[in-house]
Amino acid sequence: MDHLIRAIRADEWAKAREIRLAALRDPVAGIAFLDTYENAVERPDSFWRERTEGAAEGGSGGARQFVAEAPDGSWAGTISVLVERPSDEVRFGEAATVDQTHIVAVYVRPEARGTGLTEELFRAGVEWSWSLPEPLIRRVRLYVHEDNARAAAFYRRFGFVATGERVAVPGSETASELEYELRRPAGV
Template sequence: MVYTIRRSSREDWREFRTLRLAALSDPVAPVAFFEPYEEALQLTRVEWERRAAGRGTVVFAGELDGGAWAGMVGVCREERWAQVVGVYLLPEHRGTGLAARLMGAAIDWAGGREVRLRVHEANARAARFYTSLGFRPTGVRDSDPDDLSFGAYEMVLRPGPG
C-alpha cells in the first residue's frame, strides 16, 4: 500500500468523521477510546470541522490514493511535552507499517519534546507497539471511567541526546 502522511485540515472533516466513527465502533474501542460512539454521532459538522482542523490537537492522516483515510493519530504540544491521542488504523491496514509512519510524524511534530500517551492496560497490542518505538511506562495510572477494574497507564518517549 502507498500512504500519504499529512496534517488534516478543516476540509477533511468527512474523512475524519468516517474514520473516527469506525474507530469508535471497532471491537477494541472500549479499551482504546473514552468517547462513546453514540455521542460522536451527535456532533455537528462545525465540531467535526474543528476537530479535523486540529484546534488544540493536530491530526496526521494516513491517506490512500483517492483520498480515503486508512489511519490517523492526534498530537497536541505543550511547552515541554506533547501528548498523543486518538491513534487508529482500519483493521486491514494494521501491520503494514502505517502506524509507525503516523507515530513518526507525530513525534517529529513534537519538535524534540518528550512525547506522552496513555494506553489501556487491556490493550496489549498497542502497548507492544509503543514499546517497540521506544516508549516506556512512567508509573502514572488512570482509572477507566466506565469500568474501575481496568485502567490506562502513561507511557513516555524521551528525546535522545543531541
C-alpha cells in the same frame, strides 16, 4: 500499500468524522478510546468542523492530526497529537511538568494493519513534536488501557517506556490507563 502521511486540512472535517466513527466501531474501541460511537455520531457538524480546524495544518499549533492517505484519497489511519504545557489545564492524566505532547486517537483500519502505517503515523507525530518552536517539547506521552496488550507492545517497539503512572479509566471503578513516554533525544 503506498500511502502519503500528512496533516489534515481544515476543510476535511467530513473525512475526519468518518474515520473517527470507524475507529469507535472497532471491536477494541471500548479499551482504546474514551468516547463511544453513540456519543460521537450525535455530535453536530459544527463540532467536527471545529475539531478538524484545530488539528489541521496551519492551525493554532495546539494540536495536529495526521492521516495515512491512499492514492485514491481514502484514509487508512490517523493519529492526533496534543501540545501540553505546564501552564495548561489538565485534559487527562497528570498535569504536565515539562513541555510535552500527548498522542491520542490512534487508529488504523483493519485491512491496513501490519503494513507499517502505524509506525509511519507515529513517526510523523513524534517528528512534529520535536519540530515545535521554543519552548522545546521534552517528551511525548500517551496512555494505554491496561488490557490493550497489542497497543502496549507496539508502543514499546516504537521506543516508548512505561513511566509507572496509572490513571483511572473514566466511568470504571477498576480499570486503569498506563502512561508511556518517549523522551526527547539529545541533540534533537
